[in-house]
Amino acid sequence: MSRLLIRHARVVxxxxxxxxxxxxxxxxxxxxxxxxxxDDPAAEVIDAAGxxxxxxxxxxxxxxxxxxFEYKETVASGAAAAVAGGFTAVCCMxxxxxxxxxxxxxxxxxxxAAAAGLARVYPIGAVSKGLGGDSLAEMGEMFRAGxxxxxxxxxxxxxxxxxxxxxxxxxxxxAPVIDHCEDANLAGQxxxxxxxxxxxxxxxxxxxxxxxxxxxxxxxxAQLTGGHVHIAHxxxxxxxxxxxxxxxxxxxxxxxxxxxxxxxxxELVAVTEYDTNTKMNPPLRDAAHVEALIHGVxxxxxxxxxxxxxxxxxxxxxxxxxxxxxxxVGLESAIPVTYNLLVVKHKMPLTRFVAxxxxxPARVFHLPGGTLKPGSPADITLIDxxxxxxxxxxxxxxxxxxxxxxxxxxKGWPAATxxxxxxxWRRER
Amino acid sequence: MSVIAAPxxxxxxxxxxxxxxxxxxxxxxxxxxxxxxxxxxPIKKVPALRGxxxxxxxxxxxxxTRFSFEVAEKRLSADTLNFSAxxxxxxxxxxxxxxxxxxxxxxPDFLVIRHxxxxxxxxxxxxxxxxxxxxxxxxxxxxxxxxxxxxxxxERRGTLxxxxxxxxxxxxxxxxxxxxxxxxxxxxxxxxxxxxxxxxPIGIEALxxxxxxxxxxxxxxxxxxxxxxxxxxxxxxxxxxxxxxFFDLFALTPDRLKLARKNAxxxxxxxxxxxxxxxxxxxxxxxxxxLEQVTNGVAVRMAVLYLLAGGHGEPxxx
Numbered sequence: 001m002s003r004l005l006i007r008h009a010r011v012v013x014x015x016x017x018x019x020x021x022x023x024x025x026x027x028x029x030x031x032x033x034x035x036x037x038x039d040d041p042a043a044e045v046i047d048a049a050g051x052x053x054x055x056x057x058x059x060x061x062x063x064x065x066x067x068x069f070e071y072k073e074t075v076a077s078g079a080a081a082a083v084a085g086g087f088t089a090v091c092c093m094x095x096x097x098x099x100x101x102x103x104x105x106x107x108x109x110x111x112x113a114a115a116a117g118l119a120r121v122y123p124i125g126a127v128s129k130g131l132g133g134d135s136l137a138e139m140g141e142m143f144r145a146g147x148x149x150x151x152x153x154x155x156x157x158x159x160x161x162x163x164x165x166x167x168x169x170x171x172x173x174x175a176p177v178i179d180h181c182e183d184a185n186l187a188g189q190x191x192x193x194x195x196x197x198x199x200x201x202x203x204x205x206x207x208x209x210x211x212x213x214x215x216x217x218x219x220x221x222a223q224l225t226g227g228h229v230h231i232a233h234x235x236x237x238x239x240x241x242x243x244x245x246x247x248x249x250x251x252x253x254x255x256x257x258x259x260x261x262x263x264x265x266x267e268l269v270a271v272t273e274y275d276t277n278t279k280m281n282p283p284l285r286d287a288a289h290v291e292a293l294i295h296g297v298x299x300x301x302x303x304x305x306x307x308x309x310x311x312x313x314x315x316x317x318x319x320x321x322x323x324x325x326x327x328x329v330g331l332e333s334a335i336p337v338t339y340n341l342l343v344v345k346h347k348m349p350l351t352r353f354v355a356x357x358x359x360x361p362a363r364v365f366h367l368p369g370g371t372l373k374p375g376s377p378a379d380i381t382l383i384d385x386x387x388x389x390x391x392x393x394x395x396x397x398x399x400x401x402x403x404x405x406x407x408x409x410x411k412g413w414p415a416a417t418x419x420x421x422x423x424x425w426r427r428e429r
Numbered sequence: 430m431s432v433i434a435a436p437x438x439x440x441x442x443x444x445x446x447x448x449x450x451x452x453x454x455x456x457x458x459x460x461x462x463x464x465x466x467x468x469x470x471p472i473k474k475v476p477a478l479r480g481x482x483x484x485x486x487x488x489x490x491x492x493x494t495r496f497s498f499e500v501a502e503k504r505l506s507a508d509t510l511n512f513s514a515x516x517x518x519x520x521x522x523x524x525x526x527x528x529x530x531x532x533x534x535x536x537p538d539f540l541v542i543r544h545x546x547x548x549x550x551x552x553x554x555x556x557x558x559x560x561x562x563x564x565x566x567x568x569x570x571x572x573x574x575x576x577x578x579x580x581x582x583x584e585r586r587g588t589l590x591x592x593x594x595x596x597x598x599x600x601x602x603x604x605x606x607x608x609x610x611x612x613x614x615x616x617x618x619x620x621x622x623x624x625x626x627x628x629x630p631i632g633i634e635a636l637x638x639x640x641x642x643x644x645x646x647x648x649x650x651x652x653x654x655x656x657x658x659x660x661x662x663x664x665x666x667x668x669x670x671x672x673x674x675f676f677d678l679f680a681l682t683p684d685r686l687k688l689a690r691k692n693a694x695x696x697x698x699x700x701x702x703x704x705x706x707x708x709x710x711x712x713x714x715x716x717x718x719x720l721e722q723v724t725n726g727v728a729v730r731m732a733v734l735y736l737l738a739g740g741h742g743e744p745x746x747x
Contacts, residue, residue: 196632200447202547202569202604205631273555274548318526320546322567323517 003027003043004421006380009053014355015371024053026378029420033374046423048382051415052350055358055371056088056379059331061153061178061232061256061306064090064121066112067105068097073311073399075112075121078331081309081398082119083425085331086414088379089120090309091365094131095154101126101137103145110146118424119417120379122148122367127166127177133159136166143173148365151178153232156214158184163218167227176228176254176364181214181239182206182282191322193266193283201270203321206283208236215239219246219253230364231255233308235282237292244301254364256306257293259330259337260404265290268404269321276317276324277404280310297356298346304360307334311400329398333391333405335383339412343385357381378421387413387427431590432616434459438736442554442561445570446611454579454612460732461580461725463743467504468727477735477744478507483539484532487513487564491543493699493723494564494574498541501730505744510537517546529553539734542566560737568602573733574698575608577726579616581718582653584725585694590617595647595689597679598657598706600624600633600640601668605698606657610636623647625679627668644679651689655696656681656706672705682708686716694718 004026011022011034023038024031064078073081075092082090092109094100100109106123113121125142127150129135139150150170157163157179166177187210192198194205215231219242222229234240234255246253260280265287269278278284285293296302310327317324335357342348342356358381362370369379390409393401417425435452446454467475483502487495495513502509518525532540533556540561542550547567554561565571583589594613600606600622613620614637622633623641634640641647648654659675669675681695695707695717703709712719735744 194631196635199630199632200607200636202567202607204568273551315524318524320517320525320544320552321548322546 001028002421003040004046004378004418005038005040005043006046006048006053009048009051009382011053011372012350012354013055013372014351014359015055016373017351019351024372024380026421029378029422031372031374031376031378034372046416050384050386052383052385053372054354054381054383056369056419057086057335057357057381058089058361058367058369059087059307059309059334060091060304060361060365062090062092062309062331063095063311063327064092065311066096067108071399072313075109076116077397077399078309079113079116079118079121081331081396083417083419084397085333086335086381086383086417087119087331088381088417088419089122089367089369091122091124091148093124093151093153094126099126099131100124100142101129101131103138103141106142106145106147119419122146122365124149124151124178126150127152127157128162131155133157133162136162136169139169140172143175147175148367149176149178149230151180151232153178153180156180156182156184160217160221164221164225167221167225167229171227174228175366176230178230178232179214179218180232181211181218183210183213186210186213191279192269193285195266195286197266197270197286201274203269206281208238208285208289211236211282212238212242215242219243219251222246222253223249223251226252228252228254233258233261233282233306234302235261235285235289235293237289240292240296240301244296247301254303256304257297257302258306258308259334260328261285262290262293262297263337263341264404274321275404276319276321277328277402279321279324279326280308280328281326294341294346297342298348303364305334305338305356306361307331311398312402314401317402328402328404329396329400332396332398333403336389336391336410336413337405339383339385340410344411378418380418381414382416382418383412384415385412387411387415389413437741441737442550443572443733443737444550444554444561444563446572446575446608447570451615454576454616457576457729457732457736458580458583460736461576461728464728464731464735465725467731474504474506475744476506477740478502478505478738481507481538481738482536483507483509483541483734484535484537485509485511485541486532487543488517489515489543489545489565491565494543497723497726498564498730500727501734504727505731505734507734525549525552526556529556533557533559538738562733562737565604567604569604570608571604572608573726573730574605575612576733577722577729578609578655578696579612580725580729581696581722582694585718586652589613592618592652593621593650594618594653594655595621595623595651596655596657597623597644597647597681599628599659600657601628601630602660603657607636609655610638614638621647621651625669644685645688648685648688651693653694653696654681654686654689658698658700659702659705672702676705680706680708681711683710686711692716696722698722
């Protein structure tokens, strides 16, 4: 019997409406007891005085690049980055090579994750075969092999009929269909947000409307089918308004927002003079969109935060802005970036902050965890709210370093990550 | 407002008009006037850049700008190397950083770069010791073009201050217009741009201009009418219907030119699409200064090279 005792923690568990000093006893990977004081001489003890103990943080949107692009990231390196970033679980997208569009690939990813033994890794299966956008992948087989949701992320599901059928079919399990909302023709060859900054820099723009047109279609199809659509990396004020209206009308639509879309604006492309680590899709938006997104997080329209962790090798980013690939890593900066913005700056209650990273993604994707109730898996994120550190890509566990946050000094960092009662990562003092 | 020339350029590079102060712009224009005198001499050459190496790195088709830089470099006695290709670092099979480091290894003093991707000169300037001169980066900037346009206007009008300059054509894809708006507005001119809304980028006014969608609103009162090339190679098929219709609605014709101030200057950065954005009667008419622009291009590029090499005042002969 393995026993772990976390003492003197500030337990923040939104599912139990808890924000109080508690000791936590974990037995055999399961939360056994929360109490003001627990003594257990047989247990390994972690002194968590000054630390927040939260249900394990879940990043519902990452790209782990294996199989196919192991030089960018592997399941093992991505899982290491996850736990070093304070995440006990991640959901990984299907745009690998081969595509995760069948049970064999789903099982392969799960096997790699089990071998790494760090974070829990939940594969997301492709909606369409080969991400081709014209016929359904074997969702049922993948679901049985452990897929938790379906998405062609990286690409939108452009064919409305296919999207309709996916939303219908996925109700068997049930599992959400996640869409990367982008009208490909409107987005065109754009490389950053369409607006005054793109005009000044001479870069081709991606209009907010390219996302909003697709979000509106998806909400209409969710209404038609009764299916659950989840909007990936929502980034515009208009898209947020449509989601708010859809929810108000009882349509099953949920959404996530990334830390970078909340913390950065398109002005960063100009300030950094075309640094390709400011290039991602959807692009960094202007201040009005960012303000609307923060408001959407504060008012509860946004269900969860997710990083869209998109590792790329330094050589791939050392190119002209137009041709460098879209995407940045996020796992190892997400918690401090969002803690600073939401808790420190916008005074969001801790229980709500924790919910955005744990209880909410667990609910949206039907995942175990998301709470510290006795009997739950002992997935715990410990956060040091007073830790002040600079984002240092040199120390990332991820194989890639493509972050626009390098050098930013932030407050509130993960201190330790516990998965199934095992301490899988601890910040070195 | 009268602008006093700065004593020198602050930066190591000329990546755009945006980083330049009015005083620096004035300095380049004043120096270019001295440089023009050199071209009038029987021996059109000074030793100012003797022993200096210039790499002309053109990753996008160009004849006029490349020749203009080369003439400027030769008149200043620099050694020149030319590299012309088209595409990106990827199409050459290496990273932009590798390209830059390989060029640097040849220890050039200047890198003159033309590239289809905006920001490439900025990315290179960050890592190279040599002075980087932007000879056009995508739809971003073309600083020496704006400088030669300004020199031409200043010569003909005596000043840039208060001049009303109307720029018409494909504003969306034009680097010439961005550099011109920044330069002219900084020097006290009033800039109007005019294009079909389908070729007008969002927020262009923030650069320092008025935006119009009808030529008849944009031209009246103009001291200068500058037409831009319709870049058919950069268009999809959706921005405007046909060249014929563009001519009908936007081209500079003798009738439309009459709406401008009497003796308004007609300019074009070239190459012209005759019969698309400009009527030949106007292009070849008495108000056209299009070929003077080309002549001034050499002088302006000499001035930029000379100043970035640390020169000041008038270059001396041997």
